[in-house]
Amino acid sequence: MFDDQLKAQLAAYLERVVQPFTIVASLDDSETSGEMRELLTTIQGMRADMITLALDGEDARKPSFTLQRNGSDSSLRFAGLPLGHEFTSLVLALLWTGGHPPKEEAEVIEQVKALSAADGSDFNFEVYMSLTCHNCPDVVQALSLMAILNPKVKTTVIEGGAFQSEVEAREIMAVPAVYLNGEMFHAGHMELKQFIAKLDSGAARRDAEKLSAKPAFDMLIIGGGPAGAAAAVYAARKGIRTGVVAERFGGQVNDTLDIDNYPSVPHTDGPKFASALLQHVNDYEVDVMNLQRVRALTPAATAGGLIEVALENGGVLKARTVVLATGARWRSMNVPGEEQYRTKGVAYCPSCDGPLFKGKRVAVIGGGNSGIEAAIDLAGVVEHVTVLEFMPELKADAVLQKKLKSLPNAEVILNAQTTEVLGDGSKVNALAFKDRATGEDKRLEGEGIFVQIGLLPNTDWLKGTVELSKTGEIVIDARGQTSVPGVFAAGDCTTVPFKQIVIAAGAGSTAALSAFDHLIRTTAPA
Incomplete structure (x- = not known):
C-alpha cells in the first residue's frame, strides 16, 4: 500500500506523536477491510510505543476505525479508507490525536473547545467525501480537529465510494456533504472558522x-x-x-x-x-x-x-x-430545474463529484476546454458521458477533442440548447434540450449533469458603485x-x-x- 518513500515520510511525521492513543478497527471479510488492516498495522508498527491497535471494534459501518486519545472522551471515526486527497487528513488526525499541536490560532482553538449545544447535547457530525475531491479535505480536517479538541463534538468521516448504499439512501450527489444529528447541515466547501461561526452565534x-x-x-x-x-x-x-x-x-x-x-x-x-x-x-x-x-x-x-x-x-x-x-464563478444554465436539483444531480466540479456517479449515465454541458476535460475525466468512472455543445462545433483544443473521440463511452451532441433539468422530485433523471439545427425538442436520460459553460464575474455587490x-465585468483601463x-x-x-x-x-x-x-x-x- 505504501512505497518506501511514503513510509519514510509517514514515519517521520509519526515521530511527532507525544501522547498515547488507540486505534479501534471494525472490519469484515471485504477486500477494503483487508486494505484497512494493512494500513493500520503499518501505522501502529511505526510507533508501537505510542499507538495501540485493536481489531475487535463493533461499529455497524465496516470497514471503519476510530482514533481515541487515551484518557479522553473524543470521538473521531473514519469509515472507508482515507487515502487519495484524504491521506493528509488522516496524517493530521493521527498527529492531533497524538498530542501534536494544530497550526491554528490560540483563540480559534479555545473557541472550538468552548463549543456547546444550547441543550447540552453532543454535535454528531457525519461528513461524506470522495477521494478525488479537492474541497473535501478542508471540511474533513476541520471536523476532525473539532472532534479531537472537544468531547461534545463527534465526527464520522465517510468515503462515499465504500458506502454507496448510504449515499444512495440519502440521495447525496455532491461532496462534501455534512450532516449534523442526522439532518443536512452544509453542502460544499467550508473551513474551521466557518463551522465555528455557524455553531457559535457570537463568533461573527x-x-x-x-x-x-x-x-x-x-x-x-x-x-x-x-x-x-x-x-x-x-x-x-x-x-x-x-x-x-x-x-x-x-x-x-x-x-x-x-x-x-x-x-x-x-x-x-x-x-x-x-x-x-x-x-x-x-x-x-x-x-x-x-x-x-x-x-x-x-x-x-x-x-x-x-x-x-x-x-x-x-x-x-x-x-x-x-x-x-x-x-x-461557474456560470449557471439558468433553466428550469437547475436550482431545484443542484447537488441532487446537477454538479459543477467533475473531480469532486464524479465518483458519486460511478456506473451511471451523465451529461456535460459545454464543449470548451473545461467541458471536454470534464468529460474525459468522467469517462473513466461513469457508464456513459454525453457532451452537449450549443454551437455547431466544439471550442476545445484539438488534442482534447482527439482524446475524447478515442473513448468508447463518450459522445458529443452539437447544436444542443439545454432547456430544462428533469427529475423525480428528489434527483435528476434526464435533461431536455432543443436541436438548434432542426428545432426538434429532445430528451437525454441520465442521473448527472455537469455544467461547464464558462464564468460569471463576482461583481454583483459593486453595481452602482x-x-x-x-x-458585469469591471471596466478598467x-x-x-x-x-x-x-x-x-x-x-x-x-x-x-x-x-x-x-x-x-x-x-x-x-x-x-x-x-x-x-x-x-x-x-x-x-
Whole structure:
C-alpha cells in the first residue's frame, strides 16, 4: 500500500506523536477491510510505543476505525479508507490525536473547545467525501480537529465510494456533504472558522469588532486568487500597510484539477498552487483576512477621505486605495430545474463529484476546454458521458477533442440548447434540450449533469458603485484603474479579454503598481 518513500515520510511525521492513543478497527471479510488492516498495522508498527491497535471494534459501518486519545472522551471515526486527497487528513488526525499541536490560532482553538449545544447535547457530525475531491479535505480536517479538541463534538468521516448504499439512501450527489444529528447541515466547501461561526452565534460579532478596529490600510486587496496574491506581493514590497480580504484564499484555483500552462511550472494542481500563493504572500507583512465576504464599497469621496469596505459579518475596513480582484464563478444554465436539483444531480466540479456517479449515465454541458476535460475525466468512472455543445462545433483544443473521440463511452451532441433539468422530485433523471439545427425538442436520460459553460464575474455587490460592462465585468483601463478614483481592479472580474491564471497574476501586479503610484501622488502612506 505504501512505497518506501511514503513510509519514510509517514514515519517521520509519526515521530511527532507525544501522547498515547488507540486505534479501534471494525472490519469484515471485504477486500477494503483487508486494505484497512494493512494500513493500520503499518501505522501502529511505526510507533508501537505510542499507538495501540485493536481489531475487535463493533461499529455497524465496516470497514471503519476510530482514533481515541487515551484518557479522553473524543470521538473521531473514519469509515472507508482515507487515502487519495484524504491521506493528509488522516496524517493530521493521527498527529492531533497524538498530542501534536494544530497550526491554528490560540483563540480559534479555545473557541472550538468552548463549543456547546444550547441543550447540552453532543454535535454528531457525519461528513461524506470522495477521494478525488479537492474541497473535501478542508471540511474533513476541520471536523476532525473539532472532534479531537472537544468531547461534545463527534465526527464520522465517510468515503462515499465504500458506502454507496448510504449515499444512495440519502440521495447525496455532491461532496462534501455534512450532516449534523442526522439532518443536512452544509453542502460544499467550508473551513474551521466557518463551522465555528455557524455553531457559535457570537463568533461573527466578535470577528466583526476585531476587523473594524484595524487601522486604515494603504492598500486593501479584495480577493485572494492569483490576481489578489500578486497585488499583495507587489504592494508589500513597497513597504506600505497592505491587507487582503478574501472569501476563500486561492479563489477558483482551489477547484482547478490540473495547471499545465503557468510558465516555469510544467505541472501542478489547483490546491497546491493556491497553497503556494498563500505561502508567498505570507513571506511579506500582509494582513490576510480569509473567510470574509465583502458586501459593499463606499468611495473615499463619499466616506470622508478613506475608502470603506463593509463585510457581511458587520465589520468595516478602511483603506487609502483598493484593488478589486474578486474573480469569477461557474456560470449557471439558468433553466428550469437547475436550482431545484443542484447537488441532487446537477454538479459543477467533475473531480469532486464524479465518483458519486460511478456506473451511471451523465451529461456535460459545454464543449470548451473545461467541458471536454470534464468529460474525459468522467469517462473513466461513469457508464456513459454525453457532451452537449450549443454551437455547431466544439471550442476545445484539438488534442482534447482527439482524446475524447478515442473513448468508447463518450459522445458529443452539437447544436444542443439545454432547456430544462428533469427529475423525480428528489434527483435528476434526464435533461431536455432543443436541436438548434432542426428545432426538434429532445430528451437525454441520465442521473448527472455537469455544467461547464464558462464564468460569471463576482461583481454583483459593486453595481452602482463602479462602472460595469454589459456582462458585469469591471471596466478598467490599461493601468487597472476603475471609474472610481483610488479603486483599481484585476483578473477575471474585469474586462481583460482572456481569463487565465498567468494573465490574472500580471494584471494584479499592474493594478498594485498603479494603486501605489496613485497613493504617493495623492497622500502620504501610513
